[in-house]
Amino acid sequence: MTSARPLVIEARRLEKVYGVGRAPIVALQDISFVVQEGSFVCLVGPSGCGKSTLLQILAGLVPSTSGEILIEGAVMRKPAPDKISVMFQDATLLPWKRVIENIEFPLEIRGRKAAERRERAAAMLSLVGLAEFGERYPHELSGGMRQRVSIARALAPDPRILLMDEPFGALDEQTRIKMGHELLRIWSQTGKTIFFITHSLTEALFLSDVVLVMSHRPGRIVGVIDSGLPRPRTYDIIGSAEFGAARNRIWQLISLDDDEVAGEGMVSL
């Protein structure tokens, strides 16, 4: 994405250190990046590199040790549920509530009126293609459907930003591909800014405008890939030469970093 759109997320020199005293563990080191409004950014990296920690810091759920985050230009210190919705790998639906009540829940917590939130929830439910499943309970749905409900619930408060922590990680491959298409459709219909964590390089490239590549120990951003792949995306693009080339670049960044532990020379921000 070359056009200069306003920045919705700015991470400035974020650092997260666990434990104090003799053996502190640096989980995240010198993380800086920006996310433009309405863009789809993926963060890839090996498991245990601190991706989830970074997302929780972005959501205001966990404090960073140093550095700061600007959301729409303002420094963020605590969760901002009106601007940011978070989605987890498990759908974290409330099992005793019906699907429609689950989607209403964030609005209920904010004290919105029953009629208003029911209407909003129904609209979000049809957006994710589950209009006729509102009266079901979460356990009656498949894993993919549960994640759709989770997306609908995240969209219900009409946030600007969606932070998604490996939301399709627990799904089988075919469902995962379908959900990717669904998410792209929802993204283009709603114009939200999406920050999406995955460990699948293919998924990251397929979905995003920009891929942030992370390494582990300590977690750092070792590359930013602006794939420039055309939209709308179809499954065929995965077989294209550009896709393969971009995928290789990401893989090189991740594997190179494994060889050279110091690795500082490669940061191409």
Next chain:
Amino acid sequence: MTLRRAVVIIVILGCWEAARRFNLVGPLLLASPSEIVLALIGSWSDYLGALRFTVSEIALAVVIAWMFGIGTGVLAGMIPFFGATAGPLLSSLFAIPLITWYPLFMVWFGIGIKSKIAYAVVSGFFPIAINTMIGVRGLDPRYMLFGRAIGCSRPQMVLRILIPMAMPTIVSGLRIGTALIVIGVIVAEMLASLGGLGYLISYYRSIYETAHVYLGILLALGCALVANWCLSRIERRVTRWRELQIAER
């Protein structure tokens, strides 16, 4: 099935009645069903009053024990430090036979309704608090993250997410706790009191009115059964999703 059950009950009642009619068992040891019924007809208003007294003690104790039990359990489950100190303390206090404390309760709260309620509350408190603590500790921490991410306040977090989520575990504590409360109230009444079912049982025993003693026992049993039935209803309601979830797998 119901027919067979009815036959069994009639046969048992018949033997019971016969045992007294033919004086196989002495009148001090056993009262026949007909004598028990006559005892009820003779002094039903006494029993109605006693039942009302006992039931209101139970109800008050239930409200207080549930509130304190769930409250303490939630705190112990949520706050690691509090849980680490309170957890073992709760379990070991639960192991003490509570009845040994009853004389002290009398000194602290008097012979009236207060000492009964205090004793029953303490009887029911521990299993409720312990189960709530276990339930809250066992929750998936991602739900807390979710709650915070959507902007839940502390009370909302506890009342709208934590407690409902831990309800299947909490409710089994409520079941045990409530049964202990019913027992606690009646036992306390029997030891020293001014009214209630336990008082009547104890009083009639001291004047050798065996039929009345049996009637009191049956009514106490009735209290326990009603409490248990209510709890089963609640349990089924709050754990239905849990069972369905498990059945799904």
